[in-house]
Amino acid sequence: MASITFREVEGSSLKYWLLFGFLGLFVLFGALAWNYMHHHGHVVTGMDNQIVWGLPHVFAVFLIVAASGALNVASIASVFNKPMYKPLAPLSAVLALALMLGGLLVLVLDLGRSDRLIVAMTNFNFKSMFTWNVFLYSGFFGLVGVYLWTMLDRNVKCYSKAAGTAAFIWRLVLTTGTGSLFGFLVSRELYGTAMLAPMFIIMSFAYGLAVYLMVLAAAYAWTGRTLGDSVMLRLKSLLAVFVAAVLYFVVVQHMTSLYFTKFHGVEAFILRDGGIFTTLFWVGQIVIGCVAPLVILLTALGRQRTWIMIACVLVVVGGISQMYVTIIGAQAFPLDMFPGLTETSSYFDGQVHGYSPSMPELFLGLGGVALALLATTFAVKMLRLLPVSLDDATVAKLEH
Numbered sequence: 001m002a003s004i005t006f007r008e009v010e011g012s013s014l015k016y017w018l019l020f021g022f023l024g025l026f027v028l029f030g031a032l033a034w035n036y037m038h039h040h041g042h043v044v045t046g047m048d049n050q051i052v053w054g055l056p057h058v059f060a061v062f063l064i065v066a067a068s069g070a071l072n073v074a075s076i077a078s079v080f081n082k083p084m085y086k087p088l089a090p091l092s093a094v095l096a097l098a099l100m101l102g103g104l105l106v107l108v109l110d111l112g113r114s115d116r117l118i119v120a121m122t123n124f125n126f127k128s129m130f131t132w133n134v135f136l137y138s139g140f141f142g143l144v145g146v147y148l149w150t151m152l153d154r155n156v157k158c159y160s161k162a163a164g165t166a167a168f169i170w171r172l173v174l175t176t177g178t179g180s181l182f183g184f185l186v187s188r189e190l191y192g193t194a195m196l197a198p199m200f201i202i203m204s205f206a207y208g209l210a211v212y213l214m215v216l217a218a219a220y221a222w223t224g225r226t227l228g229d230s231v232m233l234r235l236k237s238l239l240a241v242f243v244a245a246v247l248y249f250v251v252v253q254h255m256t257s258l259y260f261t262k263f264h265g266v267e268a269f270i271l272r273d274g275g276i277f278t279t280l281f282w283v284g285q286i287v288i289g290c291v292a293p294l295v296i297l298l299t300a301l302g303r304q305r306t307w308i309m310i311a312c313v314l315v316v317v318g319g320i321s322q323m324y325v326t327i328i329g330a331q332a333f334p335l336d337m338f339p340g341l342t343e344t345s346s347y348f349d350g351q352v353h354g355y356s357p358s359m360p361e362l363f364l365g366l367g368g369v370a371l372a373l374l375a376t377t378f379a380v381k382m383l384r385l386l387p388v389s390l391d392d393a394t395v396a397k398l399e400h
Contacts, residue, residue: 004087004398005388009223011381019222023374030367033360034109042112045361050353051331056110058323059365062207063103063372064137064178065200066319068171069208069242071096071144073235074151075171078164083398084234088216089164090385093148095212095376096171097141102372104137106365129181136174143167152383175201182326189266190330195256199249203319206242210315213239215376217309219386228392229303236308240297243315247290250322269333269352270325277329280321289318328355 009016037045047054074092077085108117124131147167150160179200186192213235220227254271257263270281293311301307332353380386387394 004394006087006090006384006386007388008382008384009219009380009386015222016377016381020374020377023370023377026363026370027367027374029363030106030365030370033363033367034114037360037364038109038112038114045358046356047361048353051328051355053327053331054110054355055324055328055357055361056106056364056368057327058320059368060103060106060110061178061327062320062323063099063106063368065175065204065323066207066211067096067099067103067140067204068175068178068201069204069206070099070212071167071171072205072208073212074147075164075168078147078161079168081161084231084395086398087387087390088231090148090151090383091216091219091380092212093144093151093167094379094383094385095215095372096208097144097148098372098375098379099208099211100137100140101375102368102370105371106368109364129177129184133174133177133181136170136177139170140167140174143170171204172201175204182330188330189263189333189336190270190326193253193257195249195253199246199253202242202245202249203322206239206246206315207319209235209239209242210312210319214309214312214316215373217305219380220390223386225386226389226391228390228395230392230395231390232305232308233303236297236302236311239311239315240294240302243290243293243297247286247294250285250290265336266330266333270329274329274332274352277325277332281325281329284321285318285325288314289321293318331355 042048045054071092073085074089074096076082077089077092108114111117120130120134124134126132143163144167147160147163150156150163176197179197182188182191183193183196184191213232216235217227217232219225254267257267270277272278274281293314296302296307296311296314302311332355334351334353
């Protein structure tokens with residue numbers, strides 16, 4: 001690391017302030033959307049007493065999962081002692097904190113009564129995964145913050161590996177907890193499986209690395225700094241492995257469910273008869289999110305930066321589609337209140353529930369994304385997170 005010089009972004013150009021203002025505008029729209037929903041209630045959204053987690057939860061969970069994965073580059077540098085990744089680690093940690101901030105803010109503001117958060121913070125039910133996640137998310141901020149400190153302050157640099165290892169273990173536990181939020185909900189047939197915990201971990205690797213690659217490439221391109229091909233090709237190969245693993249887990253999950261007769265109904269709903277959910281699964285999640293990126297990353301196209309960025313965008317779009325199918329699709333499928341029996345009432349028993357996202361929900365979710373990017377944009381201006389140059393010659397010296 002002695003040959004690497006870190007320097008903050010000057011942040012005085014018109015281009016920087018236009019980006020800052022553009023992201024700030026979306027944050028403002030998100031705040032106005034929250035105020036509208038908070039004032040009028042969730043009746044102005046597409047949510048009801050059947051679909052209680054809507055589009056904001058899709059964005060929130062995606063950002064939280066991606067936050068864990070964005071730290072992967074820093075973890076490879078410290079935990080696995082890979083020299084090439086060490087110059088990339090500070091941005092990795094900051095992006096992880098920013099994504100977690102954006103995701104949790106959307107999650108909190110989508111509660112309906114955000115002022116009631118104090119109840120969740122002072123009354124704990126330790127049989128609930130929601131309670132455990134309060135501590136997991138808080139611990140993530142604390143450990144990653146300490147880890148970032150050890151990377152930026154030479155006086156405590158000797159503790160970087162220990163801090164990085166602690167953050168690595170914690171984020172695996174955190175993502176397991178996020179997946180278990182759904183895996184422990186046996187009332188919804190698409191949930192209630194231990195597969196969701198490891199699947200959320202590998203999803204975090206793919207989504208977080210895709211977001212990190214886009215932020216890294218944009219930061220170097222817009223500041224005129226040199227980013228060598230060796231860094232891009234190494235990261236894109238790692239992304240291909242993660243995307244392939246996501247596809248593998250999705251196939252295993254649905255093949256396992258198809259083996260059991262009691263899950264044939266919900267599997268038919270997702271894979272064949274679910275309308276928008278079936279379309280999002282096959283087109284959004286499988287084709288756009290997995291197959292197309294793998295074709296790009298594993299062929300000659302993957303040697304071109306433009307195509308690598310396209311693959312990253314596709315992974316993000318596929319990830320949001322996967323969250324939509326997982327979170328909203330599972331709620332849309334009717335509850336099996338009395339297995340083996342047919343019940344009828346005026347409470348929509350046996351009926352597929354419709355859901356149409358509203359504009360306030362969309363802007364609240366986009367506001368969380370914008371806040372994460374805005375925090376990252378501000379951080380690279382204030383802190384020395386980016387190496388002045390990561391050309392191929394410099395990277396080669398790090399590895400030898």
